[in-house]
Amino acid sequence: MTIAVLRSLHAIIGDAIDDIERIYVAHGSSADPQTSNDAAKGDRSSLFQKVASQTASRPEHESSTLKPNSQAYASPPPSPSITTAPEYTSSSAPTPASSADAPRVDFPSLDSPCDPTSMSETLTTHPSVVDAIGRIVAAAGQLSATVQTPFLTLCDAIMGYHLQSCMRLFEASHVPEILRDAGRSGLHVDEISRKNGVQASKLAHVLRLLAAHHILREVSPDVFALNRVSSMVDSGKMFSELKTYQDQRTPEMKYSGGGGIAAFVGLCTDEIQKASAYMTEAYYLSSSQDTREGKDPAQAPFCFAFNTLKSRTAFFPWGKFNSNKFRLERFGKAMSGSEGWEAPGAILNGFDWHSLPRGSIVVDVGGGIGSTSMLLATAFSSDASKENLGLLFVIQDRPVVCQMGEKAWQEKCPELLDSETARFQVHDFFTPQPIRNASVFLLRCILHDWPTGFARKILLRLRQAAMPDTKLVIADFILPLACQEDNTCFEGVEGAETLPPPAPLLPNLGKANANVYWMDLTMQVMFNSQERTLREMIDLTSSAGWKIVKVTRTPGSSLGYLIAVPIPLPPDAELDDEAGFIPRDGSDGTTESTKLEEESGDSIPDRAFGQERRYREDMEMLERASSRCGTPTFGSHTRLSSVQDALARFGGGIIRSKAMARSYSSPSSGSIQSKPLAPPIALKPALSVAAGKKKRPSPLSVPPLHSSPTPLHSPSPTLKVGSASPRLVESPRPHSHVPIQTLSAAPKIVPRRKSFANLRSPQPLNSAGAPPLPILSISSSSSRQPPPSPLSPLHPEAPVPTVPRTPIRRRASHAQLTLQPTGAFAGTVAPLPSMIPVPVASSSESPPKRMLAGSPSTTNSLRHQRSSNTLQVPPHVLARKRSGTVAGNSNFAGGERLSGPPGLRGHARQMSASVSSEMSNSRRPMAGNGSVLAAAARIERGELLQRPSSP
Numbered sequence: 017m018t019i020a021v022l023r024s025l026h027a028i029i030g031d032a033i034d035d036i037e038r039i040y041v042a043h044g045s046s047a048d049p050q051t052s053n054d055a056a057k058g059d060r061s062s063l064f065q066k067v068a069s070q071t072a073s074r075p076e077h078e079s080s081t082l083k084p085n086s087q088a089y090a091s092p093p094p095s096p097s098i099t100t101a102p103e104y105t106s107s108s109a110p111t112p113a114s115s116a117d118a119p120r121v122d123f124p125s126l127d128s129p130c131d132p133t134s135m136s137e138t139l140t141t142h143p144s145v146v147d148a149i150g151r152i153v154a155a156a157g158q159l160s161a162t163v164q165t166p167f168l169t170l171c172d173a174i175m176g177y178h179l180q181s182c183m184r185l186f187e188a189s190h191v192p193e194i195l196r197d198a199g200r201s202g203l204h205v206d207e208i209s210r211k212n213g214v215q216a217s218k219l220a221h222v223l224r225l226l227a228a229h230h231i232l233r234e235v236s237p238d239v240f241a242l243n244r245v246s247s248m249v250d251s252g253k254m255f256s257e258l259k260t261y262q263d264q265r266t267p268e269m270k271y272s273g274g275g276g277i278a279a280f281v282g283l284c285t286d287e288i289q290k291a292s293a294y295m296t297e298a299y300y301l302s303s304s305q306d307t308r309e310g311k312d313p314a315q316a317p318f319c320f321a322f323n324t325l326k327s328r329t330a331f332f333p334w335g336k337f338n339s340n341k342f343r344l345e346r347f348g349k350a351m352s353g354s355e356g357w358e359a360p361g362a363i364l365n366g367f368d369w370h371s372l373p374r375g376s377i378v379v380d381v382g383g384g385i386g387s388t389s390m391l392l393a394t395a396f397s398s399d400a401s402k403e404n405l406g407l408l409f410v411i412q413d414r415p416v417v418c419q420m421g422e423k424a425w426q427e428k429c430p431e432l433l434d435s436e437t438a439r440f441q442v443h444d445f446f447t448p449q450p451i452r453n454a455s456v457f458l459l460r461c462i463l464h465d466w467p468t469g470f471a472r473k474i475l476l477r478l479r480q481a482a483m484p485d486t487k488l489v490i491a492d493f494i495l496p497l498a499c500q501e502d503n504t505c506f507e508g509v510e511g512a513e514t515l516p517p518p519a520p521l522l523p524n525l526g527k528a529n530a531n532v533y534w535m536d537l538t539m540q541v542m543f544n545s546q547e548r549t550l551r552e553m554i555d556l557t558s559s560a561g562w563k564i565v566k567v568t569r570t571p572g573s574s575l576g577y578l579i580a581v582p583i584p585l586p587p588d589a590e591l592d593d594e595a596g597f598i599p600r601d602g603s604d605g606t607t608e609s610t611k612l613e614e615e616s617g618d619s620i621p622d623r624a625f626g627q628e629r630r631y632r633e634d635m636e637m638l639e640r641a642s643s644r645c646g647t648p649t650f651g652s653h654t655r656l657s658s659v660q661d662a663l664a665r666f667g668g669g670i671i672r673s674k675a676m677a678r679s680y681s682s683p684s685s686g687s688i689q690s691k692p693l694a695p696p697i698a699l700k701p702a703l704s705v706a707a708g709k710k711k712r713p714s715p716l717s718v719p720p721l722h723s724s725p726t727p728l729h730s731p732s733p734t735l736k737v738g739s740a741s742p743r744l745v746e747s748p749r750p751h752s753h754v755p756i757q758t759l760s761a762a763p764k765i766v767p768r769r770k771s772f773a774n775l776r777s778p779q780p781l782n783s784a785g786a787p788p789l790p791i792l793s794i795s796s797s798s799s800r801q802p803p804p805s806p807l808s809p810l811h812p813e814a815p816v817p818t819v820p821r822t823p824i825r826r827r828a829s830h831a832q833l834t835l836q837p838t839g840a841f842a843g844t845v846a847p848l849p850s851m852i853p854v855p856v857a858s859s860s861e862s863p864p865k866r867m868l869a870g871s872p873s874t875t876n877s878l879r880h881q882r883s884s885n886t887l888q889v890p891p892h893v894l895a896r897k898r899s900g901t902v903a904g905n906s907n908f909a910g911g912e913r914l915s916g917p918p919g920l921r922g923h924a925r926q927m928s929a930s931v932s933s934e935m936s937n938s939r940r941p942m943a944g945n946g947s948v949l950a951a952a953a954r955i956e957r958g959e960l961l962q963r964p965s966s967p
């Protein structure tokens with residue numbers, strides 16, 4: 017049976033290759049120079065029409081029986097290719113068996129750098145090719161998962177993080193630019209190392225891992241070249257330019273004028289990867305129910321990873337700090353690098369714009385700088401347009417974004433503003449919607465930015481302002497289920513049913529659709545927001561008085577378009593016109609911030625959980641979350657041109673400048689009836705963070721180029737001190753726990769923590785010109801203590817502590833712990849201060865007990881002594897931390913001799929180290945000799961892992 021499945025998958029791949037070949041042959045056999053021209057100019061639609069007509073004119077039997085001609089391709093051999101000449105030319109390719117069948121345009125080779133303007137690449141976006149690629153990727157993924165040894169598939173899943181880490185080093189140390197200069201013959205790793213300063217022996221292994229994943233090509237031993245994938249990471253800058261940026265301490269310039277994909281690689285492999293690593297801490301182990309439920313952007317896994325939980329700083333307010341300038345700038349550029357998720361112009365088909373009466377008003381809510389509206393207005397409202405529907409557009413956003421948008425429109429299409437076809441309006445979408453006669457409210461890439469409570473508020477505001485025939489158009493990713501949908505849930509939703517792919521493919525096409533799931537989790541770990549399934553969208557909209565009636569998907573676009581119409585408001589939807597929606601159902605009004613405050617050591621001024629408190633919390637959360645205003649997110653068409661733009665767009669929250677509000681919100685067209693804006697939410701005054709106060713240089717601000725002769729380490733951020741400029745005003749975001757401070761004297765520079773995350777090498781080069789080995793001692797001062805992890809030992813037999821609750825200090829991250837070259841912790845691990853009881857679920861063996869989250873540990877050290885094939889774990893296992901450090905009072909003693917093939921021994925050691933860590937965490941005396949295998953068996957039986965229940 018399984019063999020039959022494999023054969024079916026194989027056949028699916030074969031058919032899909034035939035389909036692709038058909039398109040390429042149809043094009044290749046065309047001698048129509050116009051077609052080539054169209055493709056060269058990127059005019060896909062006209063190219064595709066021609067190709068479609070050519071394939072259509074082919075007799076059915078001929079096209080369906082077209083056999084792939086493996087000899088016909090003027091392309092390099094399949095990757096990895098280490099035997100052929102480095103320069104691939106058609107002359108070195110096999111001679112086509114029949115020139116009539118030979119496509120002149122081949123599918124792009126994996127082994128050559130990507131040329132997006134080439135005909136070959138252009139054809140990959142042909143709808144039939146897109147479809148066939150999806151089937152191939154889905155079937156190949158399923159095939160490989162079916163045949164691969166389960167343990168090895170598991171290893172891919174659990175050690176895949178190395179791939180991201182290697183990608184980060186690859187991008188950050190400018191290997192793509194170095195290799196681009198080297199051409200297709202590649203460059204020896206020693207040469208790469210000489211340029212970027214990364215130790216050659218390390219780099220070779222990193223690059224080889226990428227080559228093994230088809231991201232690079234190892235042309236000959238230790239010689240690497242870019243391929244179709246890695247060439248995408250090339251910022252387009254000369255390596256010498258990058259060095260100059262480095263020397264000038266403006267590394268973010270790497271991403272200016274392009275480089276969006278390089279920025280995207282940097283963002284994903286740095287902030288997002290680290291945030292993702294803390295998902296379990298946030299969603300499972302946190303003692304705060306709110307945090308576990310993930311309702312507040314300021315309690316997202318990101319905040320755990322970057323230590324912003326205590327200050328309740330979500331990603332964007334954090335990014336505004338000068339020390340994070342590089343990352344903020346990179347984020348902005350990364351967004352333009354992720355635009356490829358949306359097929360250009362997909363919005364034109366997302367809704368039947370022709371169904372609207374002439375003069376209809378389209379309100380682009382949170383419309384950014386109006387890219388989508390500009391497209392629609394140009395298509396349907398400009399005099400030049402063939403189908404002028406006379407639509408009017410109002411683009412609503414924050415003041416600074418409206419300002420930017422108006423500037424952009426003045427430059428690109430001033431006539432649309434002059435004719436009042438379109439206008440910008442300052443509006444906070446959590447407050448009452450001023451346009452009451454809209455035909456369409458458009459929400460593009462808005463709801464996925466917000467946790468469900470917030471998203472509902474946005475929808476309720478629109479519902480409140482809707483006319484009976486108003487349509488709501490939501491453009492967002494729609495997450496497919498991995499199983500067959502029960503289509504009965506979608507009765508009355510046109511287009512909800514999708515044709516299942518050919519069996520035995522997964523209904524969601526598995527790997528081929530991985531991107532939407534990556535995106536979903538990215539939104540979750542960074543912002544506590546999410547992408548949604550169609551069911552979730554239906555639930556969300558109906559909870560706010562909207563019914564989804566239609567779904568449109570555009571081929572080649574990951575976004576779906578949902579059309580909704582107004583229905584009666586649910587009884588629990590109460591809207592406060594002054595201050596936004598306050599939920600009465602207790603779902604997110606009754607926050608557990610008390611717990612959070614305790615956890616983070618903040619004082620609790622008012623423990624009362626009354627209405628007033630709920631209101632205040634709601635407003636504070638809204639305010640924190642709203643610093644995401646001006647945020648272009650993945651797949652969005654908002655571009656940032658500079659860090660100034662980024663700061664302007666990311667900063668400021670929803671505090672409305674009165675002047676701005678006046679200048680933008682006054683109705684300029686009689687045809688658009690707009691009520692005066694509701695008074696702004698009363699937010700706290702902007703915060704000025706005094707210079708020198710807990711200031712940390714950016715971990716990423718100046719990546720090192722070790723060959724650079726200039727100093728590599730910026731001592732500290734530039735601080736403006738003194739009477740003339742007493743403040744370094746970095747963040748206008750108010751915060752209840754951070755007082756406004758003015759610096760009148762020289763600032764006390766708080767030494768920055770060392771971090772692996774740091775791309776800027778603090779160490780001088782040694783005499784050999786190479787950076788020294790990393791050395792770190794963990795300070796024993798209380799301010800440098802590695803704080804306790806929420807990963808608490810969960811042994812059911814441990815005694816219930818009676819010690820008072822004290823605030824838990826923040827946890828150290830991997831990023832903060834560096835090992836001495838000896839591999840031992842040098843320095844003192846301070847006692848863990850927390851004694852917060854953590855409940856554990858009952859098991860059949862033991863009744864539920866409340867456990868210690870940490871233990872008052874003594875000064876300890878961990879030593880892994882390794883000799884060949886031998887792992888020795890010391891008798892005292894000391895301070896518990898996350899992986900990489902071990903803690904607890906394990907009775908484990910003695911080493912476990914590992915056997916097995918040499919290749920597996922290192923791996924086995926790692927496994928046994930983590931097993932011993934588990935054992936240590938359990939602080940349970942091990943039976944017998946405490947062997948690793950015994951511990952592993954107990955873990956497997958679930959004896960050592962207890963799931964904490966909700967407090």
Ligand SMILES: C[S@@+](CC[C@H](N)C(=O)[O-])C[C@H]1O[C@@H](n2cnc3c(N)ncnc32)[C@H](O)[C@@H]1O
Pocket residue numbers: 381382383384385387388412413414417443444445446459460461462465642644645646647648649650652653654670
């Ligand atoms: C991801 S962008 C989407 C922009 C645009 N809709 C698009 O598809 O390109 C999110 C937009 O929401 C805006 N925004 C965030 N919070 C807002 C608020 N409270 N009121 C109005 N707009 C807001 C941001 O300024 C930003 O332009």
